[in-house]
Amino acid sequence: MTAAEGPLRKFGSVEASKKLSRLPVASALRTLDLECEGLNRLRESLTGPMGPAFADALRILRAAKGRVVVTGIGKSGHVGQKIAATFASTGRPAFFVHPTEASHGDLGMITPDDVLLALSWSGETVELKPLITYSRRYGVPLIAITSRIESALGQHSDIVLELPRSKEACPHGLAPTTSTTMQLALGDCLAMALLEAKGFTPQEFKAFHPGGSLGASLKYVSDVMHAGDRMPLARDNVPMSAALVIMTQKSLGCLGIVDAKGKLIGIVTDGDLRRHMGENLVRRRTVDIMTCAPKTVKPGMLASAALELINASRITALFVVERGKPVGIVHVHDLLRAGIA
Structure with missing residues (x-):
């Protein structure tokens, strides 16, 4: 038996x-x-x-x-x-x-x-x-x-x-x-x-469902992004010695690179730093290190869609842009803290 x-x-x-x-x-x-x-x-x-x-x-x-x-x-x-x-x-x-x-x-x-x-x-x-x-x-x-x-x-x-x-x-x-x-x-x-x-509309639906996981899934990128001085930004001609200081201060694991008109043209990530690691790294300019045309989102995108893009792209952060200019940055940890999963 x-x-x-x-x-x-x-x-x-x-x-x-x-x-x-x-x-x-x-x-x-x-x-x-x-x-x-x-x-x-x-x-x-x-x-x-x-x-x-x-x-x-x-x-x-x-x-x-x-x-x-x-x-x-x-x-x-x-x-x-x-x-x-x-x-x-x-x-x-x-x-x-x-x-x-x-x-x-x-x-x-x-x-x-x-x-x-x-x-x-x-x-x-x-x-x-x-x-x-x-x-x-x-x-x-x-x-x-x-x-x-x-x-x-x-x-x-x-x-x-x-x-x-x-x-x-x-x-x-x-x-x-x-x-x-x-x-x-x-x-x-x-x-x-x-x-x-x-x-x-989904916007009206959100107004009636602010709580719980449903309310979290209806948040927008603008609800959870970092804006203003919290954004890690630098010009394209800045030496990497100064860029590394900004990255460290903002603690978001990346740095957005803007041109003279303030438009986002690239991003420097931890991965970029590892790929260009060497004695001359700190003397090079951000434009030499950055990844061009980074993935971005709009402020009005659902935060759940932004998280899906982050996961699919295997990245940790997305810059939020309007008319080509950065208005915020959203990190995967911000999305998870907001209950968006």
């Missing part, structure tokens, strides 16, 4: 244990197959009967002066919270209102300038009734995501995005699985279509 077989004896033979281990994977694959089937049906619906309603919903969402108020209960409510968060993070102010809390005062959060997006698979969720009534009374546009256009929610909505019927991944047909996957996907479709229609 092998060491691996020992612990399996209490569960039967090794072969039986291997068979049991395959069962969860088979279940997972069946779940994925059924949810993919639901997404395929949703795709077919968008290219068919749901298409015009989707375009109308996008028009209303884009034209609204207020916010997108998302609501739903149970699993639909959890999906709704994610949809609201996606809208908010991609330039469309949005928040989630719980249907029960809405009937206890939170209806006051909703104004006629807002759009109400209600999720209910059956469309008969009792807790949504106060929200439906409120939206009709005060003229708040109501968009429904439901599987039954003939339901109470469907009949009282301005726009109905009717989800196609598809088998739940739950073997008992009870736990919302395929249905919530379709709800979530349709919410993403609305958010991304609205993002593209509004021309939402």
Whole structure:
């Protein structure tokens, strides 16, 4: 008996244990197959009967002066919270209102300038009734995501995005699985279509995501570069004796070489010094030692792209230039300290 077989004896033979281990994977694959089937049906619906309603919903969402108020209960409510968060993070102010809390005062959060997006698979969720009534009374546009256009929610909505019927991944047909996957996907479709229609930019995205690794990845070179007196610069006719002093003082492992007009024409690196090491090094001029046409970046480049260039070029620093003149320098250590990796 092998060491691996020992612990399996209490569960039967090794072969039986291997068979049991395959069962969860088979279940997972069946779940994925059924949810993919639901997404395929949703795709077919968008290219068919749901298409015009989707375009109308996008028009209303884009034209609204207020916010997108998302609501739903149970699993639909959890999906709704994610949809609201996606809208908010991609330039469309949005928040989630719980249907029960809405009937206890939170209806006051909703104004006629807002759009109400209600999720209910059956469309008969009792807790949504106060929200439906409120939206009709005060003229708040109501968009429904439901599987039954003939339901109470469907009949009282301005726009109905009717989800196609598809088998739940739950073997008992009870736990919302395929249905919530379709709800979530349709919410993403609305958010991304609205993002593209509004021309939402990475710069705007950065403003909503300043923290964490995502915020770090959206920093620009100008956010992390050294500028002004921190830049190691020297003219092209400076003796290397003076150039070495500047390199040592700035401690960035390189020296940018500029011409009489202040334009960057070369760089002296530690590698250049090693290649030209000799008794006459300190008496030579920077133009004799420098590497011409060094790689540079613009201040508006994403810092993550600058790091990629540094790694691909196997260098440690890049000069930042505008109209040929150096305005900063970014070092690999600065990028790593900023959390960009």
